[in-house]
Amino acid sequence: MRLAVVDDNPRDREELLRWLKTALNQRRKPVEYLAFADGTSFLDAAAREPFDLVFLDIYMEGIDGVTVARTLRGFDPDCVLVFTTTSTDHALDGYRVRALQYLVKPYQIAEVEEVLEEVLSHLPPEEAVIRLHIGRQERLLAPGEILWADHFRHQIHIHLRDGTETAVRMTFGEFTELLKEERRFLVCGRGVLVNLEHVRDFDGAAFLLNDGTQVPVSRSSTESARAAFGEFLFRRGATR
Template identity: 35%
Template sequence: MPIQKSTMQRRWFLHMNIALVDDSAADRNSLKLYLHVYLKKHRITAELEEFTCAEEYLEAAQHRTFDVVFLDIYMKQKTGMDAARELFAAGSRTKLIFLSSSTDFLRQSYSVRAVYYLVKPIVPEEFEQAMQFLELQPDYAVPFLEIVQENVPRSIPTEKILYIDVQGHTTVIHTETECISLAVSFGKLTASLEADERFLPCIRGILVNMQHIQDMDGNLFRLSNGETLPINIRNKKKIGELWRTYLYDQMAKED
């Protein structure tokens, strides 16, 4: 029975919804500056939504999903800790970073599974560490494939690549949305991907991204978009074992 892959991918936030909950406009503006620099540096796009109190944020969270919330603790009426307890009790999967001018609630932050506790005024080193703890990007060896298309440099997210193959004297990158033909050798284009565990040479001249393999059907790999790719018959057993090992590793990471 084929092993299904569709539910085993680790989440990678290419675009995020981030909530900033703080009754101080100055503190929100300071945090936004840090975020803009970090997100641009790491090529992550985000929608930033500001809230001046916990009540406003909790109301909004009932109707839309936020990937990350920066939550000030000392606010009028409901505190950030109160709001965090409500989120925790509701089973929210939003990643939480507390903001506070003191460490009074540091120990309590563990009880609601906060990712980090930032003490104001925020310093760059602490902010960097908080963002690293969020694990917004996957631990891929090669997150982006750098190419030049019609004299224009491009960065292709490798997670979006289905496979790369050779067509005549052209190497083609097949992504979820487009096919990119390049006048460059297959070996040169794919050299950097050899260090990335996701990419598997299924037959000479074809490198497949195992993230997008749905199942193995005889001598074929069936991809998430319905396409099929041939498997080297001589090395079929080894190729199948490599794919299954990758799947099991991904399941273990999810757990």
């Protein structure tokens, strides 16, 4: 789940983020958290990649939250929107931009929990997660966040959609076993795996990802990779 908190008050922004992280970690939800101090930077980010859930302050300097919400709805009708505010005077505006709920400041943890319960019931079911043990910590990772992965020096280097990389000590076989039910993943070389959902093209030597990354394909896997990519595109087209 991709979540944004938009508030020009640093204390309110960080407090809400902290409570959301606590509540969602208890529910073992894999979440990408982003915080914005103004509506313009948030809208730029939302236009590049949509959010599932947005907590949006109404009273902000510059572009106010209601205007931000109207602009957002112009290109994203689906994300769940929660207004954060010191007053519910904008209830009609909230209805017009399909805000699901209000969260009134100062925040109370019980109210944050209550709003979250309602919000989560309106979100589509999330994909299953895989559990990775990194050092002494456990990380929950949604397979859809993985662009590609390679095995190097006894570690799996997992390249993620947000541009980061995480490394976990395990064999390549152990890692692919975690993803055996995921038909979108393809082993395209010795110790190399790619998520076909993020592939834009295949030139016979490498998969070109949407972010410009080239994932090499071994010569011995060229024909099987071409066939698998074609089959994936056919299946995806048939389900749309």
